[in-house]
Amino acid sequence: MDNNPQYERLWHVVQLIPEGKVCSYGQVADLAGLPGRARLAGKCLGYVPENGFKGRPVPWYRVLRSSGQIAFPPGSEAFELQRSKLMDEGVLVKGRSVSLKQYGWQPDLSEILFLLDH
DNA sequence: CGCCTGACTGAGG
DNA sequence: CCCTCAGCCAGGC
Numbered sequence: 001m002d003n004n005p006q007y008e009r010l011w012h013v014v015q016l017i018p019e020g021k022v023c024s025y026g027q028v029a030d031l032a033g034l035p036g037r038a039r040l041a042g043k044c045l046g047y048v049p050e051n052g053f054k055g056r057p058v059p060w061y062r063v064l065r066s067s068g069q070i071a072f073p074p075g076s077e078a079f080e081l082q083r084s085k086l087m088d089e090g091v092l093v094k095g096r097s098v099s100l101k102q103y104g105w106q107p108d109l110s111e112i113l114f115l116l117d118h
Numbered sequence: 119c120g121c122c123t124g125a126c127t128g129a130g131g
Numbered sequence: 132c133c134c135t136c137a138g139c140c141a142g143g144c
Binding site: 024025026029036037038039040041042043044045046060063064065066067070071072078082 | 124125126127128
Binding site for chain 1: 139140141142
């Protein structure tokens with residue numbers, strides 16, 4: 001499962017989420033050309049390489065449920081880590097969720113085209 | 119094959 | 132806001 005081309009495309013998309021913004025698992029999958037594979041998007045984030053992908057970090061913590069909730073159980077170590085990483089870059093986490101209205105990433109057409117270049 | 123498990127989703131109550 | 136449930140799809144056994 002290393003060298004999994006689907007994981008690599010998903011990681012690539014996650015790398016494009018701007019600092020201070022968040023995105024849902026389903027949205028990541030869609031942008032990676034893998035509609036309906038939200039669960040796969042979640043799984044691949046558990047396999048993010050330590051050193052990042054292609055020399056760049058993969059900001060896994062910017063990916064949330066479609067509801068805006070953090071996917072981990074509240075109080076768990078992973079939950080707290082994700083919450084603090086988001087807060088560090090200015091994303092307000094209220095309870096267990098983030099306002100997608102305020103922090104949701106809505107890439108426009110030109111931004112999507114830019115992705116294909118890289 | 120079937121059966122179960124997820125960093126998931128949308129619709130309903 | 133909570134919870135449940137059917138769909139969903141990749142993997143493991």
